[in-house]
Amino acid sequence: MTFVNAGTLGTLPGRRDELVAHLTRHSPVLADLGCLQYDVGVDDQQPDTVFVVERWTSAQAHRASLEQPEVQASIAEARPLLSGEFGGFRFEVVGSPLGA
Amino acid sequence: MTFVNAGTLGTLPGRRDELVAHLTRHSPVLADLGCLQYDVGVDDQQPDTVFVVERWTSAQAHRASLEQPEVQASIAEARPLLSGEFGGFRFEVVGSPLGA
Numbered sequence: 001m002t003f004v005n006a007g008t009l010g011t012l013p014g015r016r017d018e019l020v021a022h023l024t025r026h027s028p029v030l031a032d033l034g035c036l037q038y039d040v041g042v043d044d045q046q047p048d049t050v051f052v053v054e055r056w057t058s059a060q061a062h063r064a065s066l067e068q069p070e071v072q073a074s075i076a077e078a079r080p081l082l083s084g085e086f087g088g089f090r091f092e093v094v095g096s097p098l099g100a
Numbered sequence: 101m102t103f104v105n106a107g108t109l110g111t112l113p114g115r116r117d118e119l120v121a122h123l124t125r126h127s128p129v130l131a132d133l134g135c136l137q138y139d140v141g142v143d144d145q146q147p148d149t150v151f152v153v154e155r156w157t158s159a160q161a162h163r164a165s166l167e168q169p170e171v172q173a174s175i176a177e178a179r180p181l182l183s184g185e186f187g188g189f190r191f192e193v194v195g196s197p198l199g200a
Contacts, residue, residue: 024195
């Protein structure tokens with residue numbers, strides 16, 4: 001069942017765009033791991049926050065991705081940019097009004 | 101610029117699945133208004149919450165959709181199921197590590 005992780009990542013002041021550049025760097029391994037979509041975004045009214053919405057083939061695929069060396073290295077590289085404030089939610093997709 | 105609205109909708113106790121049925125009913129008008137994707141979901145650890153992630157062609161298209169009679173009627177129909185607790189965030193998509 002398609003799984004969504006929607007999150008907010010607080011950054012240290014002024015480091016948002018560095019985190020955006022990091023998160024949007026092309027990562028071929030993600031698709032192989034079951035990532036269907038990974039939107040990275042900003043809201044200028046919250047200048048020290050990066051927003052992400054990830055869609056995965058399953059919650060299990062998402063969990064397993066976090067154990068991969070490439071993904072762990074990427075998280076480690078991002079860490080110095082982060083304030084430690086995180087938000088968001090996760091869910092299993094059950095449908096859409098747009099049809100199949 | 102693609103716009104995302106990621107939200108949580110609290111329901112009255114036990115009314116979650118009714119809200120899911122309402123939100124996933126096929127609505128052809130949404131695509132006409134610029135809605136690219138509209139995932140509706142659940143998390144059994146939060147049994148009285150419905151989760152949505154909407155992608156729109158622009159923030160303006162999303163705002164304009166809320167003025168449409170069909171959309172306003174749908175919101176009015178959902179209101180009796182809602183607890184009044186809302187959460188979430190909105191952002192402009194700036195990229196993806198999956199590539200274009």
